Amino acid sequence: MxxxxxxxxxxxxxxxxxxxxxxxxxxxxxxxxxxxxxxxxxxxxxxxxxxxxxxxxxxxxxxxxxxxxxxxxxxxxxxxxxxxxxxxxxxxxxxxxxxxxxxxxxxxxxxxxxxxxxxxxxxxxxxxxxxxxxxxxxxxxxxxxxxxxxxxxxxxxxxxxxxxxxxxxxxxxxxxxxxxxxxxxxxxxxxxxxxxxxxxxxQPGGLLEKGEENGRPRFAPNPNAENLTNLPEQYYLRRMAGKPADHIRVYYCAKYGSVQDGKPVFPEFHATVHVASTPLRARPESPLFVGLDFGLTPAAVFGQREINGRWLWLGELVAEDMGMTRFARELRRTLNERWPGMEVVLYGDPAGTQRSQVDERTPFDILRAGGIDARPAPSNDPLLRREAVALPLTRMVDGGPGLLTSPECRTLIKGMCGAYRYRRVEISGEERYKDEPDKNRYSHVCDAAQYLMIGAGEGRAVLGRDAGPRPARAENHYNPFRRSV
Incomplete structure (x- = not known):
């Protein structure tokens, strides 16, 4: 040329x-x-x-x-x-x-x-x-x-x-x-x-994950990696030192995933332990608990407590830019389609009792107008809410985890794995984080899960008033629908 x-x-x-x-x-x-x-x-x-x-x-x-x-x-x-x-x-x-x-x-x-x-x-x-x-x-x-x-x-x-x-x-x-x-x-x-x-x-990754060593993921060079002739020797191995596993998996192993900047709200949650290998199914003889978070990004989490005390998170409903009237219809439709005829107990963000400046209706009023009765969760204390989830995450029940999540709860799992986090405070010296979790697309569904757990009794367990698992029927249940569905 x-x-x-x-x-x-x-x-x-x-x-x-x-x-x-x-x-x-x-x-x-x-x-x-x-x-x-x-x-x-x-x-x-x-x-x-x-x-x-x-x-x-x-x-x-x-x-x-x-x-x-x-x-x-x-x-x-x-x-x-x-x-x-x-x-x-x-x-x-x-x-x-x-x-x-x-x-x-x-x-x-x-x-x-x-x-x-x-x-x-x-x-x-x-x-x-x-x-x-x-x-x-x-x-x-x-x-x-x-x-x-x-x-x-x-x-x-x-x-x-x-x-x-x-x-x-x-x-x-x-x-x-x-x-x-x-x-x-x-x-x-x-x-x-x-x-x-x-x-x-x-493209193939520069590294391959090879199980664990001393409780930490082990990575090795990938012989099928591309462009190695144009890179310095041991390019990936030298760069992985000191980096978290999620960074290595995304940037060096070329695996789908996310790298979070901040402190996870639930470091107790581990996908390999707390996510089931197959979708979880509800037991029709036990009540279904629902946690709700409001706003223009409303979310719902559906769960059950087994007789032995293990919690199952069965499903999620996550919306974006959706008002409460539409969300109430979607919630009602989801309950009718996935869990018809089941006994349902719903707990929502206590802030939902505040009236709108537009029509003076609260989110709970709108839900009731849509045929769904929900009650405010007993508390909105951030520490109590977090511990109501963290406690079953660290509990063992019959040799298994105290909380198991269906793989269908994709947004919830991402949030629990670290996308729901405390933002880092931009100061020099030691790492410091804000006291409240960062608001993002994952925070709403994780908040809904907390309202579910604290409403269903885990808050009492945190305070020592109810230390052991109880049969699910011990709750004061009622049918959430005021008219036939």
Whole structure:
């Protein structure tokens, strides 16, 4: 390749096996997931440049194309994505990068391509991003991107060059990422839905988890890891030292998961101990307890206490941006469909007794209007609520855990595993955390579980008034429905 002014040296790029398959695909949406250091970003850079070279020439003989390169924040865009791009395609050989317009205009031979770098952390960025006319787009570290933005970007590509200038020879959206959590849209599309027009490629991890040693997870190098020839020796082993297991699993083993910054509210909860291998089923002869949290992100947790004292968390109902009237209908429908005819006892956030400024009705009033009778939990004391859950987590019942969760409670499990946490206080020196858990998408369902437990009697056990397990029928039960269902 030659520039109009300077000769350009040949770039040698050898794609690892997974990335070779990525380059060979013509799917409109393509994504690569892998560990750090696996060559994902380099592959994305090479993919865009090769598509620019393969563009059909226009009437003037020039191969014109335009691409958006997107990162979630400007700082990460400038510090990582842009630096990787300019390392491969330096300005002195491929053309100057315009800092004001955040665009790298590349000209060599008959290629004229624009690469527009955009972030999503400034007011108006999303609007500007979605007004572009593009050939293709690259989302770097896509787990930080809302699905709506990715969808909308698909509507902006295949618009340049227009037909009068030759039209698009190729168009699409490419994405790379470290592994997201299992409730992320990437996981749903890649592992469950597998929609047409989407192709996902998963690189092997740099490390493999090999059981435990001295009570701690043990990790070993993966002989099938990719891009090792371009990494320093023992790249992953040296970086894992001192890091928590969830960090190693996500960033080095390339497993789906989350890395939490903060202190878990329930360090007593261990998924390998407290999550059942198969969905749990209710016993129709025992009452069903329900814990409720209110607000615009209402949640419910459904549970039972076995005769031997073991607690079972059977299901969850988690909503977003839903008012109490709709939530009451969903709660009623869930109870009718999953546990018809069962005796049900419901406990809600005591703050739900406060009246709305709009119509002076409380959440409990709205529930009753929907045919569901619920009562406030006995206490809203954060320490008492936490201990009402922590106590059965540390209890052994007939050789098993004192609390077992159905794998169907996906949001609740994520919260209990650490997403429900105390936020770190930003001070120098020792680590300190806030006294109350951080409010996020996991806190509401975890709060609902606490109202369930404290309402059903675990609060009395914490205070020493009821130290032993009791038969479930000892509760003062009633039918929560005021009319037939």
């Amino acid at each position: 030659t520039n109009n002014e300077h000769p350009i040296q040949r770039i040698t790029y050898a794609a690892p096996p997974t990335l070779t398959r990525f380059h060979a695909s013509d799917a409109f949406y393509r994504g690569v997931m892998g560990p750090v250091g696996s060559g994902k970003s380099t592959a994305m850079c090479m993919e865009l440049m090769r598509r620019a070279q393969a563009q059909q020439p226009g009437p003037d003989g020039m191969r014109r194309s335009r691409f958006a390169i997107v990162r979630n924040t400007y700082r990460e865009l400038a510090d990582t994505t842009l630096k990787t791009w300019l390392d491969w395609f330096p300005e002195d050989l491929f053309g100057q990068y315009n800092q004001t317009g955040m665009t790298h205009t590349v000209r060599f031979g008959d290629v004229h391509a624009e690469f527009m770098f955009r972030s999503l952390d400034r007011p108006g960025d999303v609007k500007k991003l979605l007004s572009l006319e593009l050939t293709g787009a690259w989302f770097n570290e896509c787990r930080e991107m809302p699905k709506a933005i990715v969808d909308a970007m698909g509507d902006r590509v295949e618009r340049f060059p227009p037909r009068r200038m030759g039209g698009c020879s190729w168009a699409g959206v490419i994405m790379d990422t470290n592994p997201p959590d299992t409730d992320h849209w990437w996981y749903r599309l890649a592992e469950e839905d597998r929609p047409r027009g989407w192709a996902f490629f998963r």
